[in-house]
Amino acid sequence: MDLVLVNLIDGLVTGLLLFMLSAGLTLIFSMMGVLNFAHASFYMLGAYFAYQISIALGFWMGLIFAPLIVGVIGAGVERYGLRRVHQYGHVPELIFTFGLALLIEELVQFIWGRNQMPYQIPDVLNFTAFAISGNSIPAYKVFMIFISIAIFIGLLYVLTKTRVGMIIQAALSYPRTVEALGHNVPLIFMGVFGVGTSLAGVAGVIAGPVLGTFPGMAFVLGSIVFVTIVIGGLGSLWGALVASLLIGWITTFAKSYNIRMEDILNGIGFATPENLDDNMFRDIWAVTSPQIADILPYILMVLILIFRPYGLFGNRDA
Numbered sequence: 001m002d003l004v005l006v007n008l009i010d011g012l013v014t015g016l017l018l019f020m021l022s023a024g025l026t027l028i029f030s031m032m033g034v035l036n037f038a039h040a041s042f043y044m045l046g047a048y049f050a051y052q053i054s055i056a057l058g059f060w061m062g063l064i065f066a067p068l069i070v071g072v073i074g075a076g077v078e079r080y081g082l083r084r085v086h087q088y089g090h091v092p093e094l095i096f097t098f099g100l101a102l103l104i105e106e107l108v109q110f111i112w113g114r115n116q117m118p119y120q121i122p123d124v125l126n127f128t129a130f131a132i133s134g135n136s137i138p139a140y141k142v143f144m145i146f147i148s149i150a151i152f153i154g155l156l157y158v159l160t161k162t163r164v165g166m167i168i169q170a171a172l173s174y175p176r177t178v179e180a181l182g183h184n185v186p187l188i189f190m191g192v193f194g195v196g197t198s199l200a201g202v203a204g205v206i207a208g209p210v211l212g213t214f215p216g217m218a219f220v221l222g223s224i225v226f227v228t229i230v231i232g233g234l235g236s237l238w239g240a241l242v243a244s245l246l247i248g249w250i251t252t253f254a255k256s257y258n259i260r261m262e263d264i265l266n267g268i269g270f271a272t273p274e275n276l277d278d279n280m281f282r283d284i285w286a287v288t289s290p291q292i293a294d295i296l297p298y299i300l301m302v303l304i305l306i307f308r309p310y311g312l313f314g315n316r317d318a
Contacts (some may be wrong), residue, residue, distance in 0.1 A: 007256050011249035014252060015211045016148030250297065
């Protein structure tokens with residue numbers, strides 16, 4: 001039972017970190033219909049900017065200013081790049097953002113090099129918050145949980161309870177009407193893109209000390225972000241949260257318990273073949289859950305696409 005609690009906490013941390021990254025992409029897609037391939041690159045920029053700022057001003061100044069810098073860069077990308085290709089359709093948008101991701105990675109390597117940066121957890125949070133039967137839970141993980149929950153509550157409140165949120169949602173469905181009422185719709189789009197990339201920057205700031213700050217960090221999480229929003233439903237904030245938590249818990253539990261594929265298949269009614277001389281069958285039956293933990297989210301995505309193509313919280317018109 002204690003191991004279950006530890007895995008629940010670790011999975012919660014992983015899921016909420018993934019949510020912070022996918023929330024910005026979900027916000028951008030729901031508002032603009034743009035799947036931003038460079039979104040994970042802004043996550044990487046957040047980590048690198050925070051590291052650079054922390055050298056001179058400390059971790060907390062990096063947490064404040066790095067996401068703001070990333071947000072400004074994101075807004076500039078929308079204003080002077082993405083907006084110009086938006087009129088030509090989705091394919092040019094995808095090509096533009098894919099090229100932007102490659103450009104950002106090359107710039108990061110040119111400025112900071114290829115080695116991992118010594119971006120560390122702040123001393124004030126570098127202690128054990130509590131322990132469960134000898135398994136220590138770092139205070140920094142608790143901090144990550146609270147930051148992620150605060151961001152979700154803040155986003156939900158702004159989008160559903162404030163005038164700004166109402167204008168944003170109205171601009172999504174009725175842009176010409178909103179513009180006729182005196183609102184600057186292109187400015188709203190630029191602001192939403194900036195906020196979305198800023199959220200990715202926040203994820204990079206708090207994940208950098210734990211997962212490492214290196215040029216390939218965007219590639220590590222890039223694909224899983226798209227898996228998350230597909231499972232949750234394109235454009236759904238609640239869907240992004242639920243899908244992130246599912247992925248976090250599935251991968252954490254799979255890596256913690258050494259369950260053989262043979263036991264799983266026998267449990268669902270597939271009897272072990274009498275003759276396992278075939279190498280393929282022998283390898284399949286010998287596979288363990290930690291070996292396939294990283295591909296389980298992709299398997300879940302395939303199942304979701306088969307039985308509910310618009311995602312857990314999506315709708316048929318998305």
